Amino acid sequence: MKSSLTRIFWLARLTFLEAVRQRFFAFLIVLGAAMVLSSFAFRFLDFGHGELKFIADFGFGGLFFFGSILALVMTAQLLFAEMDNRTALTLLAKPVSRTEFLIGKFTGIWVVLGLFVFVLSILLGVMLWGRWQELVILAEQSAKVAPQFSLEGVFSHALLQWFRLGVVTSMVLLISTIARTFLFAVVVGAMTIVAGQLQWLAQEALFKPADLNPLSHALLWLASRILPNLQQFNIGDALALDPGAVMSGAVSSALLSGGFYLIAYLFLASLTFKRREI
Amino acid sequence: MSDTSAISVQGLTKDFRVGLRGLKLRAVDNLSFEIPRGQVFGLLGPNGCGKSTTLKIILGLVAPTAGKISILGYPSATSEARQRTGFLPEAPYFHKFLTGRELVRYCARLSGVPTAQLDSAVEEALALAAMSEAGNRTIGTYSKGMLQRIGFAQAIVHDPELVILDEPTAGVDPVGSAAIGKMIHSMREKGKTVVLCSHLLGQVEQVCDRIAIMDRGRLVLEGRVDEVLARRDKHIITVEHLTPAARVAAEAALQSHGAQVTSITHPRRSLEDLFRELVTGSRDA
C-alpha cells in the first residue's frame, strides 16, 4: 500500500510539473485573472445587480469557464501525450499498475486545477472584500443598508469548484481511455460537461408528476444516473453574497456528491484503461 | 516452463481487430520459445513480423489472445515480474524538462528502489550508461545517442534481472552503438539476462549468445549464435606471409587429402571497426 502511494505520488508530481510548465496553463490563468480584474472596470455597465454581485459574477464565470476548458483540454492532452510519445510505455513497463498510473495522472492534474482555482479565488476574494469595505462606508454615510459579503463563502465556492473540476477531470480521463484521438476525447468531453450542467433537468423531470412514456422515463433515469449533476457546485453567488440563503450542510453534501462521482468515474476509467493496448 | 528460464513463451497468439467489420489480423502466431537466464538473446525479424508486439505482450502492455508467458518464474504483467524487469523502448522519449539524473531518480522511485539506496543506485546506473557528467543537463539538450544511454540507465536503475532493449541502437552512430554494446556486455558479466530486439544484424551477432528469427508472426529459427551461423562444410584458414610458392604447395597438400580450395582472399576488417579506430570519441562522450 505504501509503495503504491509512493508511486502515485511520483506520477502525480511529474504530471503536475509537466502541466504547470505548459503555456496553455499560464495562458488560461492569465486570462482568468484578467477577467476577474476587468470586472472592476466594467462594473458600471450593470443594470442594478449590485456592484459586488457583478464583480462576483464575472469572477465566478471566469473560474467556471476557463477552469472547465483547462480541465478538459489538459486532461486529454496529458494522457494522449503519454501514449503518443510512448512515455506511457516506459512507465507502464515498470511495477506501476494502470490504476496507479491513472490515479497519479488525476492527482497531478487536480492539484494544478486547485492551484488555478485558488489563485483566482484569492484574487477575486481580495477584490470583493476591498470593494465591500468601501460600500459599507458609503452605505453608513448615506444611511442605506450595506450589502452582505462573506469571504469564507468565496473560499467555500472555490472548494466546490475544485471538486467540480475534479469530477470533470475524472470524466474526461474515462473518455480518454476509450477515445482513439485527442480531438474525439475533447469534443465528447465538452459535450459531457454541457450535459452535466443540464443533468438537473433530467433529475427534476423524473420526479415531476407528468405523463412520461416508459422509454422517456428510462432515458431520464439513465441520464440522471450516468451523468454528474455539475450544477450543484455553482452556488457562488449565494455563498459569497447571501450566505443566509444556503442551507446548512449544502456545501458538504455537494462535496460528498462530487467525491462519489470522482471515485466512480476513476474506477470505471481504470477498468477501461486496463483493456487498452498501449 | 523451466525455472532456469528468464522468459518462457508458450503458444503465444495475438490477433488484432481491424476496421469496422472487426477483421482479424494475426500479428503473432502460436509462438513458443524459452530464454535461458544470464544470456544475451537477440530477437530478429523484418518490420511487421511481430517482434514489438511480442515484447509488448511480454511486458504486459498488450493482452495476448492466447498463450502463456512467464518472466523469471512469475506470470508476466504482474508486479513481481515487472519489479525484476528493465525496459528500454524503441526511440525513447522522456519529459524534456527533467535532467537525466532526475529522470533516472524518478524511475528508481517508481521501480521501488529504497530511499537509502537511491543515490547510489542512480549514480551507478548513470556511470554504467556513461552519463554521469551529462546527468545534470536537461533531456531536451541530449543527442540521440545520449537519449538511448539515459534510457538504458533508467531501465537498469533498479538492478533488474532481465533487461529488454527494443532497437537500442536505432539512429545511433557507431561510437554510440559500440558504447551500448559495451553496456550489454557489462550486463552479461553481472549475470543479467538481456533481450535485444534489433535490425543491426552485425551488432546482434557480436553481442548475442542466442538468437530467434521471426517472420510473419512465427518463429523460423532459434538457437545459439555460433551454432546457427556456422557452416560446418567449409573452413577458413588465416595465414601470414603467404608467398606464391607456399600457396601452390598448400593447395596441392590440401587436394591430396581430398579437400578443395574454393577461394583465397585477404581478410577484411568491418567498416564499423575502421570507423571506431579512426573516430576515438564524440560530442556525447
Next chain:
Amino acid sequence: MKQRASWLLAGVLIWGAGTFSEFSWEKIRPSVPEIGRKEIEPSLGQGVLLGILGGLRNIVADGTWIRSYVYWERKDRAACEALMRTACALDPRSRYFWENTGCVIGYDMAHWEIRRRGGYNKVTREIQDDIFKKYARHGLVVFEEGVKYTGGSPSLLISAGQLSEIKLKDSLLAADYYRRAAESKGAPWFSYFLCAKAYWEGGKKVEAYLWYRKQYIEKLLPMDDGSPDDLNHLRYFEEELNVPFLQRIPRQKWEKRI
C-alpha cells in the same frame, strides 16, 4: 469472474453517486433561485441557458435585457416579454429587471394590444378597460414574483401599488401593497403617506388615519426633522374626521398653526 465483479462494482458506484446527487441537489436547490423556478422549467431554451452558465449570468442577463429593448421598440409583445423574463430568470435577485418587466407589461403592452386591434377609435372603451386590467394583473404577477425573489423589495411593492391604483383603479389593493412596502425593511418615507391616502380614497378613512398616526408616532416623528409633511397630512385627516382636540396628535413645537 473477478472482472465481472469489477464492472458490477463500477455500475454500483455510478448508480450510488447518481442517487446521492439527488439528495445533495435537494439541499443546494434553494440556494440557486434561478434553477428552482418552476415558471422557466417548461422553456427548454432558458433552462439550457441557465444550465450551461456556471457564472456570467449577470452579463448574459444584461445582454438579454438590452436585446429586449429592440422588441420593445418594435412593440413585439411575445418576444419582448420572453427576453425580459429570461433576464429575470438569469438574475432573479435583481429588482431592476422585475420592476421594469412589470411596468412594461402592466403599462405598455395594453397600448400595443389596443393598437394591434385597430387603435383607440376602433376599440370600445369597455374593451380598452378590460385590456388595461388584463395587462395590469399580468404585471402584478411579475411584481409579486419579483417580491419573492428579492426578499420583499419595497420598491417593487410600491410599483405594484401604483399599477393597482392607476390601471386597476383599485385603491384598497394599492393600499395593501403600499402597506407591505411601508412595513418592509428599508421602506421609503413616502410609502406611509401613499398607503394612508390609498386607504382614504378606498373609503377606509378611519383605518387610514389610525394606521398613519401609529406609523407617524413610531417611525416618522423620531426622524431628524419630525416629518412635517406627514404631520400636515395627518392634521388634514383629523380635520376631515373631526377628531376631538384632546385625541389628536399633540402639537409639536416646530409646527405651524394651520
